Amino acid sequence: MLLTRKSTTEVQRSGRLSRSVAGFLGNTMDRRTFLKRSGIAVGAGAFASQLPFAMMDKAQAAKAEGDGKIEVRRTVCTHCSVGCAIDAVVKNGVWIRQEPVFDSPINLGAHCAKGASVREHGHGEHRLRYPMKLVGGKWQKISWEQAINEVGDKLLAIRKESGPDAVYWIGSSKHSNEQAYLLRKFVSMWGTNNCDHQARICHSTTVAGVANTWGYGAMTNSYNDEQFSKCILFFGSNAAEAHPVSMLHTLHAKENGAKVIVVDPRFTRTAAKADYYFRTRSGSDVAFLMGVLYHIFKNGWEDKEYIRQRVYGMDKVKEEVLTKWTPDKVEDVTGLPEKDVYTVAKLMAENRPSTIVWAMGQTQHTTGNAIVRASCILQLALGNVGVSGGGCNIYRGHDNVQGATDVGPNPDSLPGYYGIAPGSWKHWARVWGVDYEWLKGRFASEAMMTKPGITVSRWFDAVLEKNENIDQDPNLRAVIYWGHAPNSQSRNKDMLEAMKKLDLIVVIDPYPSATAAMAALVRSDGAYLLPAATQFETSGSCTASNRSIQWRERVIKPLFESQTDHAIMYAFAKKFGFEKEFAKNLKIVKPDPDKFEEPEPESVLREINRGVWTIGYTGQSPERLKAHMRNMHVFDVKTLRAKGGVDKETGYVLDGDYFGLPWPCYGTPELKHPGTPNLYDTSKHVMEGGGNFRANFGVERDGVSLLAEDGSHSKGADITTGYPEFDHVLLKKLGWWDELTEEEKKEAEGKNWKTDLSGGIIRVVMKNHGCHPFGNAKARAVVWNFPDPIPQHREPLYSPRPDLVEKYPTHEDKKAFWRMPTLFKTIQMANKEISKEYPLIMTSGRLVEYEGGGDETRSNPWLAELQQDMFVEVNPRDANNAGVRNGEFVWVESPTKARIKVKALVTERVAPGTVFLPFHFAGWWMGQDLLDKYPQGAAPIVRGEAVNTATTYGYDVVTMMQETKTTLCRISKA
Amino acid sequence: MARMKFICDAERCIECNACVTACKNEHEVPWGVNRRRVVTINDGVPGERSISVACMHCSDAPCMAVCPVDCFYKTTEGIVLHDKDLCIGCGYCFYACPFGAPQFPQDGGFGLRGKMDKCTFCAGGPEPDGSEAEFKKYGRNRIAEGKLPACAEMCSTKALLGGDGDVLADIYRQRVLVRGKGAEVWGWATAYGRPEQKQAAPAGKGG
Amino acid sequence: APGQQPFVTIPQEEVAQQQQQRQETQPLNNAPVWREVRSGQGITQIRGVETGVLVQSQGETWREMRNGPVTFYGGILMVAVPVLILVFYLVRGPLKQHEPDTGRKILRFSAWDRVIHWSTAISWLILAITGLIILFGKYVLLPVFGYTVFAFLANLSKNLHNFVGPYFIVSALAMVVTYAGRNLPRAYDLQWLAKLGGFFSNKEVPSGFFNAGEKLWFWIGVFLLTIVVSVTGLILDFPNFGQGREAMQLANVIHAIGALLYMAFGLGHIYLGTIGVQGAYHSMRYDGMVDEAWAKAHHEYWYEEVKAQQKGSVQAAGAVGGGEPQRA
Numbered sequence A: 001m002l003l004t005r006k007s008t009t010e011v012q013r014s015g016r017l018s019r020s021v022a023g024f025l026g027n028t029m030d031r032r033t034f035l036k037r038s039g040i041a042v043g044a045g046a047f048a049s050q051l052p053f054a055m056m057d058k059a060q061a062a063k064a065e066g067d068g069k070i071e072v073r074r075t076v077c078t079h080c081s082v083g084c085a086i087d088a089v090v091k092n093g094v095w096i097r098q099e100p101v102f103d104s105p106i107n108l109g110a111h112c113a114k115g116a117s118v119r120e121h122g123h124g125e126h127r128l129r130y131p132m133k134l135v136g137g138k139w140q141k142i143s144w145e146q147a148i149n150e151v152g153d154k155l156l157a158i159r160k161e162s163g164p165d166a167v168y169w170i171g172s173s174k175h176s177n178e179q180a181y182l183l184r185k186f187v188s189m190w191g192t193n194n195c196d197h198q199a200r201i202c203h204s205t206t207v208a209g210v211a212n213t214w215g216y217g218a219m220t221n222s223y224n225d226e227q228f229s230k231c232i233l234f235f236g237s238n239a240a241e242a243h244p245v246s247m248l249h250t251l252h253a254k255e256n257g258a259k260v261i262v263v264d265p266r267f268t269r270t271a272a273k274a275d276y277y278f279r280t281r282s283g284s285d286v287a288f289l290m291g292v293l294y295h296i297f298k299n300g301w302e303d304k305e306y307i308r309q310r311v312y313g314m315d316k317v318k319e320e321v322l323t324k325w326t327p328d329k330v331e332d333v334t335g336l337p338e339k340d341v342y343t344v345a346k347l348m349a350e351n352r353p354s355t356i357v358w359a360m361g362q363t364q365h366t367t368g369n370a371i372v373r374a375s376c377i378l379q380l381a382l383g384n385v386g387v388s389g390g391g392c393n394i395y396r397g398h399d400n401v402q403g404a405t406d407v408g409p410n411p412d413s414l415p416g417y418y419g420i421a422p423g424s425w426k427h428w429a430r431v432w433g434v435d436y437e438w439l440k441g442r443f444a445s446e447a448m449m450t451k452p453g454i455t456v457s458r459w460f461d462a463v464l465e466k467n468e469n470i471d472q473d474p475n476l477r478a479v480i481y482w483g484h485a486p487n488s489q490s491r492n493k494d495m496l497e498a499m500k501k502l503d504l505i506v507v508i509d510p511y512p513s514a515t516a517a518m519a520a521l522v523r524s525d526g527a528y529l530l531p532a533a534t535q536f537e538t539s540g541s542c543t544a545s546n547r548s549i550q551w552r553e554r555v556i557k558p559l560f561e562s563q564t565d566h567a568i569m570y571a572f573a574k575k576f577g578f579e580k581e582f583a584k585n586l587k588i589v590k591p592d593p594d595k596f597e598e599p600e601p602e603s604v605l606r607e608i609n610r611g612v613w614t615i616g617y618t619g620q621s622p623e624r625l626k627a628h629m630r631n632m633h634v635f636d637v638k639t640l641r642a643k644g645g646v647d648k649e650t651g652y653v654l655d656g657d658y659f660g661l662p663w664p665c666y667g668t669p670e671l672k673h674p675g676t677p678n679l680y681d682t683s684k685h686v687m688e689g690g691g692n693f694r695a696n697f698g699v700e701r702d703g704v705s706l707l708a709e710d711g712s713h714s715k716g717a718d719i720t721t722g723y724p725e726f727d728h729v730l731l732k733k734l735g736w737w738d739e740l741t742e743e744e745k746k747e748a749e750g751k752n753w754k755t756d757l758s759g760g761i762i763r764v765v766m767k768n769h770g771c772h773p774f775g776n777a778k779a780r781a782v783v784w785n786f787p788d789p790i791p792q793h794r795e796p797l798y799s800p801r802p803d804l805v806e807k808y809p810t811h812e813d814k815k816a817f818w819r820m821p822t823l824f825k826t827i828q829m830a831n832k833e834i835s836k837e838y839p840l841i842m843t844s845g846r847l848v849e850y851e852g853g854g855d856e857t858r859s860n861p862w863l864a865e866l867q868q869d870m871f872v873e874v875n876p877r878d879a880n881n882a883g884v885r886n887g888e889f890v891w892v893e894s895p896t897k898a899r900i901k902v903k904a905l906v907t908e909r910v911a912p913g914t915v916f917l918p919f920h921f922a923g924w925w926m927g928q929d930l931l932d933k934y935p936q937g938a939a940p941i942v943r944g945e946a947v948n949t950a951t952t953y954g955y956d957v958v959t960m961m962q963e964t965k966t967t968l969c970r971i972s973k974a
Numbered sequence B: 001m002a003r004m005k006f007i008c009d010a011e012r013c014i015e016c017n018a019c020v021t022a023c024k025n026e027h028e029v030p031w032g033v034n035r036r037r038v039v040t041i042n043d044g045v046p047g048e049r050s051i052s053v054a055c056m057h058c059s060d061a062p063c064m065a066v067c068p069v070d071c072f073y074k075t076t077e078g079i080v081l082h083d084k085d086l087c088i089g090c091g092y093c094f095y096a097c098p099f100g101a102p103q104f105p106q107d108g109g110f111g112l113r114g115k116m117d118k119c120t121f122c123a124g125g126p127e128p129d130g131s132e133a134e135f136k137k138y139g140r141n142r143i144a145e146g147k148l149p150a151c152a153e154m155c156s157t158k159a160l161l162g163g164d165g166d167v168l169a170d171i172y173r174q175r176v177l178v179r180g181k182g183a184e185v186w187g188w189a190t191a192y193g194r195p196e197q198k199q200a201a202p203a204g205k206g207g
Numbered sequence C: 001a002p003g004q005q006p007f008v009t010i011p012q013e014e015v016a017q018q019q020q021q022r023q024e025t026q027p028l029n030n031a032p033v034w035r036e037v038r039s040g041q042g043i044t045q046i047r048g049v050e051t052g053v054l055v056q057s058q059g060e061t062w063r064e065m066r067n068g069p070v071t072f073y074g075g076i077l078m079v080a081v082p083v084l085i086l087v088f089y090l091v092r093g094p095l096k097q098h099e100p101d102t103g104r105k106i107l108r109f110s111a112w113d114r115v116i117h118w119s120t121a122i123s124w125l126i127l128a129i130t131g132l133i134i135l136f137g138k139y140v141l142l143p144v145f146g147y148t149v150f151a152f153l154a155n156l157s158k159n160l161h162n163f164v165g166p167y168f169i170v171s172a173l174a175m176v177v178t179y180a181g182r183n184l185p186r187a188y189d190l191q192w193l194a195k196l197g198g199f200f201s202n203k204e205v206p207s208g209f210f211n212a213g214e215k216l217w218f219w220i221g222v223f224l225l226t227i228v229v230s231v232t233g234l235i236l237d238f239p240n241f242g243q244g245r246e247a248m249q250l251a252n253v254i255h256a257i258g259a260l261l262y263m264a265f266g267l268g269h270i271y272l273g274t275i276g277v278q279g280a281y282h283s284m285r286y287d288g289m290v291d292e293a294w295a296k297a298h299h300e301y302w303y304e305e306v307k308a309q310q311k312g313s314v315q316a317a318g319a320v321g322g323g324e325p326q327r328a
Ligand SMILES: Nc1nc2c(c(=O)[nH]1)N[C@H]1C(S)=C(S)[C@@H](COP(=O)(O)OP(=O)(O)OC[C@H]3O[C@@H](n4cnc5c(=O)[nH]c(N)nc54)[C@H](O)[C@@H]3O)O[C@H]1N2
Pocket: A079, A080, A081, A202, A203, A235, A236, A237, A238, A239, A241, A242, A243, A263, A264, A265, A266, A268, A281, A282, A283, A284, A285, A358, A359, A360, A361, A362, A395, A396, A397, A398, A843, A844, A845, A846, A847, A848, A849, A850, A851, A852, A853, A965, A966
């Protein structure tokens, strides 16, 4: 005990402190600094970025830590797509503190529980420490060498016996852009399209639906841009829990008069912050949106001029809405009375620009593609798209799910949405510097090379399904979980069967994850765990929801024996014998003497820059991104645009750039395109981030022009009417060809803007003529290539309303859909009356403290302490009927007969007839704690039942998105 | 002289618990001890409001008054700190505190609670500023580093403000003015008594 | 979402309805919600005692009680009682035994009687001293010793108090059982009381094994106040049963008041057991024997009974002290 301390007198004691406090108040902490440090300027009406840069400098932070080498490394939170910046303070290689980055225009220093506790990654108490192998049902430590050799040999044997398509690669939205990109390249060189990642079960329906409406399948505006909104409709998003820091901007907008509406089956924490809340029935989304459109058309609130110039097919939609979606029908399906739907329509119409926000509430349905398109149609009708303050603010999921979708392991496309047609392969073979024929030779056949692979949502069916029913030669024999949890896919009961049957299961993850426990539950061997490093243990870029790309510096060296994902990829490439092709343009480095060598992330990003022209991942050179990270303070919080600013280190002029060069950032870095803050915004010049809808669906349909009408074009464009996308032919016709340099001409000859590796076509079109390389067209209210060209309401497969199933039946079954037979009608009909036995709608979603399958966050004591039990939210009425009281254990049983044991949380948050379960838990299996199935010491602190043990069959008709938002269950006292 | 205070703006707080984990992280507070917590009233129904609460560093601090060893002291900025070397872990401060701020690492029998721990406004304790001993017992001393409390700095929505009471009141008043509602300031009357200067305090009821 | 705490919530439909109505009539007024802050039980993810309570106002009441009347009147009591005893002693002197010792001893307290008495007495003394340090040390000792020494003392006191407390309870209960029979009230006790035992008239009123004063000490002090301080003490001493602050506050105040009264009473007892009554100490301290003269002087009826019994049975002397013979 330090008892003598107290002999100082009162005066002295407070004197010491007052000195320090007075000191900072007097010198370093003036009023402005205070406002800035507390980040409150945003609420006070002033903006932090208008105040002079006066942040505590690194030296000062260092001083506080005493001796030792102190460094501050700027990184980005890895727990969601908001992309909050973090300053990590590192002393002698140990991550000792984290500081908020007030300068970040995205988060102004703010975090949610997860971001505020990421430093725990530097401890990694519950991490997987070394490679492990399942031997006789027990996890055993092995060396990396043994791991790569054994796993490699097994995979090669399977490849030899059954072909490359017998192995399934589940990549990750938690990988950096570089790693995600490399994984797609890696899998291609392995010779299959059987790869996928979280986007499939997250926003695949959004990406497909939205891209098919107007060009790109991404959030059109940004969180920040909501500050320009006058009305914000949250429909299918619980941002307060899933994107907490986005609420900083939303609430600011609200305080300045924007109306906030939440429509959701649950009274969410977002609803608690709204001006209006309306409760719908889960799974009735198209009907609701159509109901809103009904009032808009009925009252003539649509933006007729906008529609005439920029939208195709709205008349057909209008006709259908007015006849099919009268208020009585809307009420019957959604449960919302006419006056509520009218209120929403009126608020959205009268407070323009208005925006709609969505996430999983819309996407995770068998009709997800239709729901998101209905949302797009709503915004098109109101003329809100391409408008600051409007747009579709689609909140993405993981920290880099946007990037992994853009350039990562998708089963149906190559980086940059190039597709998998031979032309696309050729483009990428050229970028990678490999021979197309060699690449083709890696595949089972050219047919398999151009056939979309199996999706992550169905991999286990590809193990279990009869061989003749699947659309590839072998069944799956091995699966590699490379940064993905198993409890995030639905139907875990079936997955467990598949795990039993596989020849090999490999987990490459910083945390052993639920996969390890599930595998050990049903297997005694043939399973490997390889410790991956987290994103704090390497560098690389990640794309936030608003398409801004941020560069993470490496905070610490990979902990324990873990290796970075790209190092592991390179090691396997060597094992498989294609490391030369894999790393043709890449610089190989060895950051730590005791770790593997790996491709340098910067060189990977440069390769991405050289190949991804389609969506403008070409302008974001590592140098530009790093300059942005160093100079966050020059970016305006509302517009994200830099006001002046020169990077001290490189002399790079930041002026005019948008923060993180939100894609599309067209052309080469030298073109200095500033990035695009809001997509399709005609009020700006294309070189200022302006644009228009993409010409991607032809120029004409049934005699109607698909190009924009006269007078509708981006500001300052030389062509003032609609036009198709640019290629060498069009350029020549327009007489612009000679504006290319000789070298550019050589490269651009015979190419279009997407395949011209010189970037010359883009340069000329954009810089010299103010035109958009992808053309200028109309958005499509009718997407004729989809099963429901005009969005249709179809009842979920497990519906509580047999009468509505009659009226709004689901799709016909599909035979070979992403290589798998997929049932719709068969399931729905077989379960039409099932609600008699399983009367409660079961929906699932997020808690603010945990992320995804939850293995990372449930291993973090600072978070785990906050959520110690898996639970089900039950309305008091249903609880009373089941004789269940708050806090008691209940069995939740679904029509699959899977039963999960969880605590009841009796609350009005859910309506009678609906229950909600968070999906972040795992580690229990139908009442049994799997603690002993984890490698010793590596089980997460908190374990519980996974809701997906109980979820049922159901997939989106376009993307194979799993239905995890609407199914049925019953509860009984445990 | 600045008078350090906290405000939690219930119109903004979204119960994201960042303030809670920020504190844990910054000070390496052990499992079971929570210097800050977020309380939600009317959970799940319209009228739901969340408030983040920790030690409010009261003007006339009840904890200080009841401590049998007089181990609390107050800085001239009004930060209420205590000396763990003196604390006998009797729990009296916890009984007295309106906000449930004092925490104990144990709740063992025979009154074995361990030394009381509570929010320090990130101002450490009696040990030399920034010393290892100070960190071990009280966590970081951000105030001495010229920083504000970690919880407030990282608050996701800037609901939680910590700092000079006059500045806070200004900001808060401006917010209320802009949005035209939510004038209630939770906890101020209890923690700081009646407004010291009329203009310096936000109009407030609600405890 | 549920931690441990949330499970105690009740659906708050009513407030919600009020709030909704309020939004319609007075759109910017959240009064019903704010009223809830004061009275209601909220939800929080933090586990622990009453973590869902935002403001507890009883704390202030408790502080006012403890730092006010309890400390103030308690302090006065703790000073006044010794002073009064001292004055009494100086004025009246000890109760004397008027006749000289006979040299014949009779057994008053058996070994067990004495062991249990001292076990209780010593633990009581420890509790009293440590309790006083906890309650008044800050005002009395701190200025004298300074923080370093006082904190050491206080810490020691707290721990001693918290561990000796339960020991005391066990011991005191055993003592109650041991001595209860001899403390049953008798008709002559009233007389003793009416004359205040003769303390002020210097003419002792005859009594049984114990006089009425001792019986009062036994029933009010040793029996009743032990229960009071024990129950409240246990509530305070074992916070690990999740009892709320209100229980603790109440327990503390009752404990302190009970303890103060107990100490005041105890001081009187100790006075009489030491210097207040000549020779009394010996019976408890050494071999449990008293001189017949002493017995006659202070417990005349008991003396007579012992004598009567001795006549009846020679061996009976050994059994004396086991109980007071019945008397009409
Ligand atoms: N804390 C935390 N944050 C996260 C994540 C996390 O795991 N934890 N994950 C990230 C990821 S990967 C994603 S994709 C996002 C997801 O973010 P969100 O989609 O916002 O989160 P969810 O909770 O899945 O679902 C959103 C809302 O959909 C509602 N809902 C349920 N059924 C229906 C329905 O049928 N129709 C409609 N309209 N709504 C319905 C739910 O009640 C819920 O309020 O969050 C990201 N952020």
